[in-house]
Amino acid sequence: MEPVFFYIFAGLTLLCGGLVIANPFTRNPVTSAMFLFLTILSMSGLFVLLHAFFLAAVQVLVYAGAVMVLFVFVIMLLDLKEEERRRMKLAAVVLGAVATGVIALAMIGAMRHSRVGLGLESNVAEGSTIALGKNLFANFALPFELVSLLLLVAMIGAVLLSKKDLR
Amino acid sequence: MTLFAYMSPTQLFVVLSAIKIVAVFSVVMAAVAYAVLAERKISAFIQDRHGPNRVGPFGVLQPVADGVKSFLKEDFTPAHVRKAYFWLAPMITMIPSLLVLAVIPFGSQIPLGAQLGNVKMVIADLNVGILYTFGIVSLGVYGIVLAGYASNSKYPFLGGIRSSAQLISYEIAMGMSVVPVFLIVGDLNLGRVISFQAGHGWLIVYAPVSFVIFLIAGFAETNRLPFDLPESEQELVAGYNTEYSSMKFALFFMGEYANMIAVSGMMVTLFLGGWTLPLAGLDKPAASIGLGLIHIAIFAGKVAALVGLFIWVRWMWPRFRYDQLMDLGWRRLLPLALANIVLTAVILWLAGAVA
Numbered sequence: 001m002e003p004v005f006f007y008i009f010a011g012l013t014l015l016c017g018g019l020v021i022a023n024p025f026t027r028n029p030v031t032s033a034m035f036l037f038l039t040i041l042s043m044s045g046l047f048v049l050l051h052a053f054f055l056a057a058v059q060v061l062v063y064a065g066a067v068m069v070l071f072v073f074v075i076m077l078l079d080l081k082e083e084e085r086r087r088m089k090l091a092a093v094v095l096g097a098v099a100t101g102v103i104a105l106a107m108i109g110a111m112r113h114s115r116v117g118l119g120l121e122s123n124v125a126e127g128s129t130i131a132l133g134k135n136l137f138a139n140f141a142l143p144f145e146l147v148s149l150l151l152l153v154a155m156i157g158a159v160l161l162s163k164k165d166l167r
Numbered sequence: 168m169t170l171f172a173y174m175s176p177t178q179l180f181v182v183l184s185a186i187k188i189v190a191v192f193s194v195v196m197a198a199v200a201y202a203v204l205a206e207r208k209i210s211a212f213i214q215d216r217h218g219p220n221r222v223g224p225f226g227v228l229q230p231v232a233d234g235v236k237s238f239l240k241e242d243f244t245p246a247h248v249r250k251a252y253f254w255l256a257p258m259i260t261m262i263p264s265l266l267v268l269a270v271i272p273f274g275s276q277i278p279l280g281a282q283l284g285n286v287k288m289v290i291a292d293l294n295v296g297i298l299y300t301f302g303i304v305s306l307g308v309y310g311i312v313l314a315g316y317a318s319n320s321k322y323p324f325l326g327g328i329r330s331s332a333q334l335i336s337y338e339i340a341m342g343m344s345v346v347p348v349f350l351i352v353g354d355l356n357l358g359r360v361i362s363f364q365a366g367h368g369w370l371i372v373y374a375p376v377s378f379v380i381f382l383i384a385g386f387a388e389t390n391r392l393p394f395d396l397p398e399s400e401q402e403l404v405a406g407y408n409t410e411y412s413s414m415k416f417a418l419f420f421m422g423e424y425a426n427m428i429a430v431s432g433m434m435v436t437l438f439l440g441g442w443t444l445p446l447a448g449l450d451k452p453a454a455s456i457g458l459g460l461i462h463i464a465i466f467a468g469k470v471a472a473l474v475g476l477f478i479w480v481r482w483m484w485p486r487f488r489y490d491q492l493m494d495l496g497w498r499r500l501l502p503l504a505l506a507n508i509v510l511t512a513v514i515l516w517l518a519g520a521v522a
Contacts, residue, residue, distance in 0.1 A: 030252075030316060034313075037309070053293060053294060053295045053299075054295050054298065057295045057298035057299050057301075057302045058298065058302075059302075060302035060303070060305075060306070061298060061301050061302035061305055061342075064302070064305070064306060065301075065302055065304075065305025065306055065308075065338070066305060066335065066338070069305070069308050069309070069312065069331055069334075069335055070335070072309075072312055072316075072331070073312070073328070073331045073332070076312070076315075076316050076324075076327070076328070077328070129294070129295060129355055
């Protein structure tokens, strides 16, 4: 049964992901954002199939529930008519392609060193939250703290930008 | 029963889950209908009126009349709306509040003989139950935001914007407020949270600050007065649902009441002992069918009491101003919740060091 679900969720992820960037029916940014929301939901389905319940729940909680809501919130306040009329620029297309290529290379490089195929589901299904926490705070403490520093910097930057007369 | 003997464990699981889902869904839908009636009756009592009393004895058939009215009214779609989102928004409002119910244990277990064993009274016994509920609750905002966007007119749009800001703000306080609970219990599974409370006493005693923050954030998350800014009538006509009529309008209201029941269920599970009562051995998993049903009744009674509290508060309190709402969420509740986490962790650490 699980391979069937895998193909359903993987297909949905790819389909919705595709519709985020190139929707043949509309160029409405809200629709793109809603398809990104569906992409995130189907990806959390894939996490469930890997028995990574914690990641699945956090994926929905953080990305679908918080980040995407803010996206939709901001998009709704923009002038969408102008956005729909906008043409694509050559420089933007080239830059986008290069960025995508770099990320794809990094992903392929990472995947070459891991086992591929079915039967990969984690054997720490019970208490996986504890295992994840121990890993984060013991083995990967430095990267974890660096990421939190990055978020702090971004937060301070956002506060600074929103204060106009802070020179 | 003989039919069950021929089934594999997986098939049995599917059939039992389906039965539980249908049962919970129908009970909650009936509860939603009668919560509306309770709201009207209690508001009438508070304002010294009679309330609905024409349909059936004491108006108990009023929900039926309301339902028939909602279905038969003209379902008008204004010309200026964005059709797809206009149709989707009421459904998206309704779905998350129903999905949350899947992980809430509404009873201990019902022993159904040797073949079926002890059937747990929870639809999905997830080991990250509470994270699941917060994940799903956080999706509830989409319904209102999309309704505001789809209506494509001023007041619904403002209602949608207000709602998204409000829900995001109070979600953070709500999420932070339950961290102490899990520091104390040491597990994210809601069933374990209840068995901890059966052994050690209700968590409202251990984490009263958490309970108060969760209660306040619960009012904000369900858009109930004193936090009903998304639909404040005096300022926004009716807020995000101004352009809606007929059953689509009714779905928003059913979503609100289903949300109220779901949040009450979460509060009962996390702080008020779930299906347990510290009397007459009612805090052990049921050994007979009758006891199992009593446990379900205890859970339902606690939820009904909290829903009553929600309704009572609505007719007693004035609405917050928008800046007061944001101030309370970000500058009072969030620091309080963070301090609560640190304090609980320190106390637990000291207790562990002493022991």
